[in-house]
Amino acid sequence: MKHLTPIAAGLLALAASYNAQAADGVKIEHLGTNNTLVRVTPDARYILLPVEESIDDATINLLADGKIEKTFYVRLARNKIDYYVPVDISDYKDKDLLLNVVTAHSRSSVREASEDACWQNISLSDTFDTTNTEKFRPSYHHTPLYGWMNDPNGMFYKDGEWHLYYQLNPYGSKWQNMTWGHSSSKDLINWEHHPVAIEPDGLGSIFSGSCIVDTNNSAGFGKDEVIAFYTSAGVNQIQSMAHSSDNGMTFQKYAGNPVITLDSESRDPNLFWYEPTQEWVLLTAHALEHEMLIYTSKDLKNWTLQSAFGKGLGAQDGVWECPDLLELPIEGSDKKKWVLICNLNPGGVFGGSAVQYFVGDFDGKTFTPDTLPDGTVPTKWMDHGKDHYATVSWSGAPDDRKVVVGWMSNWQYAAEVPTKQFRSSNTLPRDLSLFVAEDGQTYLNTVPSPEVDALRGKKALEVKGKNVGSKPSVFKLPTVNNGVCEILLSFNSETAKTVDITLANAKNEKVVMTFNPGESKFSFDRTQSGITDFSKDFPAVVWAPTLRKSTEQKLRIFIDTASIEVFDAEGNFVLTNLVFPNEPYSTISVSSNGGKARIENLTIYNIKNVKH
Ligand code: FRU
Numbered sequence: 001m002k003h004l005t006p007i008a009a010g011l012l013a014l015a016a017s018y019n020a021q022a023a024d025g026v027k028i029e030h031l032g033t034n035n036t037l038v039r040v041t042p043d044a045r046y047i048l049l050p051v052e053e054s055i056d057d058a059t060i061n062l063l064a065d066g067k068i069e070k071t072f073y074v075r076l077a078r079n080k081i082d083y084y085v086p087v088d089i090s091d092y093k094d095k096d097l098l099l100n101v102v103t104a105h106s107r108s109s110v111r112e113a114s115e116d117a118c119w120q121n122i123s124l125s126d127t128f129d130t131t132n133t134e135k136f137r138p139s140y141h142h143t144p145l146y147g148w149m150n151d152p153n154g155m156f157y158k159d160g161e162w163h164l165y166y167q168l169n170p171y172g173s174k175w176q177n178m179t180w181g182h183s184s185s186k187d188l189i190n191w192e193h194h195p196v197a198i199e200p201d202g203l204g205s206i207f208s209g210s211c212i213v214d215t216n217n218s219a220g221f222g223k224d225e226v227i228a229f230y231t232s233a234g235v236n237q238i239q240s241m242a243h244s245s246d247n248g249m250t251f252q253k254y255a256g257n258p259v260i261t262l263d264s265e266s267r268d269p270n271l272f273w274y275e276p277t278q279e280w281v282l283l284t285a286h287a288l289e290h291e292m293l294i295y296t297s298k299d300l301k302n303w304t305l306q307s308a309f310g311k312g313l314g315a316q317d318g319v320w321e322c323p324d325l326l327e328l329p330i331e332g333s334d335k336k337k338w339v340l341i342c343n344l345n346p347g348g349v350f351g352g353s354a355v356q357y358f359v360g361d362f363d364g365k366t367f368t369p370d371t372l373p374d375g376t377v378p379t380k381w382m383d384h385g386k387d388h389y390a391t392v393s394w395s396g397a398p399d400d401r402k403v404v405v406g407w408m409s410n411w412q413y414a415a416e417v418p419t420k421q422f423r424s425s426n427t428l429p430r431d432l433s434l435f436v437a438e439d440g441q442t443y444l445n446t447v448p449s450p451e452v453d454a455l456r457g458k459k460a461l462e463v464k465g466k467n468v469g470s471k472p473s474v475f476k477l478p479t480v481n482n483g484v485c486e487i488l489l490s491f492n493s494e495t496a497k498t499v500d501i502t503l504a505n506a507k508n509e510k511v512v513m514t515f516n517p518g519e520s521k522f523s524f525d526r527t528q529s530g531i532t533d534f535s536k537d538f539p540a541v542v543w544a545p546t547l548r549k550s551t552e553q554k555l556r557i558f559i560d561t562a563s564i565e566v567f568d569a570e571g572n573f574v575l576t577n578l579v580f581p582n583e584p585y586s587t588i589s590v591s592s593n594g595g596k597a598r599i600e601n602l603t604i605y606n607i608k609n610v611k612h
Contacts, residue, residue: 023123030114033106038099044124046086047099050117051172052077056104062087064095070199074171076103076118083421085147085171086128136419136562136580139484140455140610141408142191143425144181148173150414151322151390152405152426153208153268154180154197154228156248157397162188163248164405165197165228166426167208173423174415178205178233182248188403188429188451190611197228198242198251203258204234208268208322211248212395218280219243219300226251227300229269229282232258237267239284241300260284260303266293268322270392271300277364285342287319292342294325296365306365309340313369314356314379317347324392325362326402330442331435337442338362339434340369341382343390345411348381350542352412353389355382359434359442370442382444384544385524385576386410387563388427402432403449408563408576413535418580419562427576428452428558428565435571437547445571448556456486457606466599472502472589473599477559478606483584487557488603490569493517494551495595503559503585511564511579515553520546522553522573524566530581544573552600559585560607 022028026047027039040047057073069092074085089097107113130145137143147169154165161184168181180198183191198206209230217223219241226244228251231237238258242251260269265287274281274296282295282303291310295303310320322343327336340358348354357380360369369377382391383406391406406427409417414424429449434442460478468491478485493499493515504510512525523543526532532539546553546568554569561584566575590599 022119023121025124026122028119028122030110033108033110033113034103036101036103036113036119038101038122040089040097040099040124042089042092042095042097045088045090045126046124046128047089048084048086048123048125048128049074049171050077050081050121051075051083051085052080052117053082053172053174057176058101058103061100063098063100064092066096072171072177072200075174076101076116077121078116078118081117081121083173084128086125087171132421134419134421136417137422138425138560138562138612139481140189140607140612141425141428141560141563142183142405142612144168144422145193146173146421147171148175148415149181149407149422149424150175150409151208151407153322153390153392154211154230155392155405156211156213156226156395158213158226158247161186161247162394163211164191164426165211168196170196173420178207180206180228180230187454188449189455192611194249197248198230201232201253203232203238203240207231207233207237208390210270210392210395212271212273214300218298221245227271229271231267231269233267236261236263237265238262239266239269254301256301259301260295262286264288265319270323270325272325272395274364279364281325281364283323283325285320285323287321290316290320292320292323292340292367294365294367307367309367309369310342313377314342314358315344315347315349318345320344322390322392325367326393326432327362328402328432328434331433331445337370337434338367339432339444340367341391345389348410349384350386350540351537352386352410355388355391355406356380357382357444372441378441380443382446383574383576384542385565385574386540386542387578388574388576391427393432403429404432405429406576408578410537412537416534417578418531418534425563430574433571437572438549439547443547443572446567446574447571448558448567455607455610457608459603460485460606461602461604463599463602466602468499468590468592468597468599470591470593472500472591474587474589475602475604477503477584477586477588478604479584479586480606481609482561483586484560484607486605486607487559487588488555488569488601489557490552490554490600491590491597492552492600493592493597496592496597497594498592499553499597500591500593502589502591503564504587504589505581505583505585507582509581509585511585513566517549517551517553520549522546522566522568522575524564524575524577526577526579529579532580542575542577544575547572
C-alpha cells in the first residue's frame with residue numbers, strides 16, 4: 001500500500017466514518033454534497049426510507065444489475081423523521097440493487113450531507129406496519145393504507161366486484177409519484193387493498209382516467225379485457241391506454257401509447273360506450289381552456305375529436321378537470337337527461353375545489369346544455385361542502401345505476417391536514433338521479449348508495465315528537481368507536497325563523513348546522529370545529545339551497561372520525577366537510593330561533609366495524 005499523507009489518511013478515515021453507520025444490508029457512499037449511493041442486499045421485502053415532510057424531494061433512481069428500474073421522489077429526512085415509506089424490492093432477489101440519490105439542495109460539504117437523518121435510518125425489513133392508528137384515520141370511509149391519495153378514478157364493476165383506483169403517492173403523504181392505487185369491494189363498504197395497479201413510466205406519471213370492460217373486444221386485446229385510459233403526465237399531458245386480463249389486478253401498457261396527443265394541457269380521460277352509434281366516447285378536460293373535449297372511436301385506439309363543450313359556461317376559474325358524462329332518469333317521470341360533470345379547481349362554490357354539473361342532451365358527438373328561460377346556462381353544484389372533489393362514476397354498475405364517489409378533501413389544504421402516514425379518504429358512495437325542483441329546473445338528486453345502510457349497527461338513541469325552543473334540547477352521541485355514527489333527523493321548523501343543530505364536545509368545539517326555511521337554505525359552520533389553524537381556508541361557513549319551500553326537513557348525517565356528510569334525506573342537497581375535533585363530538589342539540597320547532601324523529605345508529 002502506498003504511504004498516505006496524514007491529511008489523506010484523515011480524509012479516508014472520515015469517509016469511512018461517513019459510510020459506517022448504515023443498517024445491516026445497506027451500504028452508503030456519499031459522492032458529493034447532494035449525491036449519495038445506497039447499495040442494498042436485496043434479501044428483504046422492503047427498503048424503508050425515512051421521510052421528513054418539510055424537506056424538498058430527493059430524486060431516486062433504483063438500479064437493478066445496473067439498469068434503471070424506476071425513478072421516484074422522496075422527501076428524505078434531514079433533521080427529523082416524520083414517518084417511513086416502503087420501497088418493495090421483492091422483485092429483485094439475487095440482483096445488485098443500487099439507489100442513486102440526488103437530494104434537492106447541495107450541502108456545504110460532504111460531511112454535512114452525510115449527517116442527514118435519513119442515512120443512519122434507511123433499513124431493510126420484511127414487514128411494513130400498516131396498522132395505522134392515527135387519531136384522524138377514518139373508521140369507515142375508504143382510505144389508502146398509507147401515503148397520499150387524491151382523485152378516485154378508473155372505477156368499474158365486474159363479476160360482483162366494485163373496483164376503485166385512486167391517485168396515490170406510495171412514497172409519501174404529499175402529492176407526488178402519481179400511481180394508480182387499487183382497492184376492491186363486494187359490498188361498497190368493506191374494502192380490500194391491492195398492490196398498485198399502474199406505475200409511472202418513461203411517458204410520465206399516471207394521472208386520473210377511467211376503465212371499461214371491453215365486452216365486444218373492440219380493442220383486440222381479448223373479450224372482457226379491462227381497458228384503462230389515463231393521462232401520462234410528463235412534460236406534456238397525453239392520453240394512454242393499458243389493459244388487464246386479470247380483472248384489473250395488473251395492467252399491461254399498450255405499445256402504441258400515447259393514443260391521443262394535443263399541444264395543450266388535457267387530461268383525465270373518461271370513457272363510455274354509446275349504444276345508438278355503436279361507438280366509444282371519450283371526454284378529456286382541456287384544463288386551461290375551461291372546456292371538455294369529446295372524442296369518438298370504434299376500436300379504442302384511433303380517436304376523432306367531435307366537439308368541445310363549456311367555453312364561457314358555468315364556473316370558469318382555475319382549471320377544469322375530471323369530466324364524466326352520464327344519462328340519468330328524472331324521478332317521477334319516464335324521461336332521461338344527460339349530465340356533464342365538471343370538476344374545477346380553484347373557483348369552487350366556497351373556494352378551492354368543487355364539482356359543478358350541466359344538465360342537457362347528448363347525441364353521441366355533442367353535449368347541448370339546457371338553458372334558463374333567458375337563454376343562459378345555470379351553474380349548479382353537486383355538493384355544497386368544502387371537501388368533495390374529483391367525483392366520477394363507476395362504469396358498468398348493476399341495474400344501470402350511476403354510482404359516484406369523490407375525494408373528500410380540497411386542494412386548498414389537502415396536503416396540510418393534521419394526519420401523517422396517510423392523507424385523505426373518499427366520500428361515501430352515492431347514487432345519482434335527476435329531479436325537477438319547484439323552480440322548474442332539473443337538478444341532481446344525490447343519496448347515499450343503498451349499500452351504505454349496512455353500516456348501521458346498534459340503535460343508540462331514538463326520540464319521537466319533541467317540541468324545541470330557544471333553549472337547546474341536548475342528546476348524547478354514542479361514545480363507542482370514537483363516536484362515529486349515522487344520525488337520522490326529521491324536524492319541522494313550524495313558527496321558528498331558523499333551527500340550529502349543533503354537534504359539540506366538552507372542549508366547546510362545535511359544528512353548527514342551520515336550517516332557514518324562509519330562505520330555503522341549509523348551512524354548515526365549522527369555524528369552531530376543532531383543529532382549524534393549519535390553513536386559512538379551512539375555517540368556513542358553507543350552505544346549500546334546499547330547493548324546496550317547506551318547514552319540514554329530513555336529514556341523514558354521517559359522522560366519521562374526521563368528516564361529516566349531511567344528506568337531505570330526499571336527495572336535494574349534500575354538504576361534505578372535514579372536521580378535526582380534538583375529541584369526538586359527544587352531543588347533538590337542537591334549538592330554534594324566533595319561534596317554536598318540533599323534532600319529529602331523531603334516531604342515531606352506531607356504525608359497524610368494516611374493512612376500509
Ligand atoms: C384532479 C387532478 C387531475 C389529475 C390528478 C393528478 O384533482 O388534478 O386533473 O389527473 O389530479 O393527481
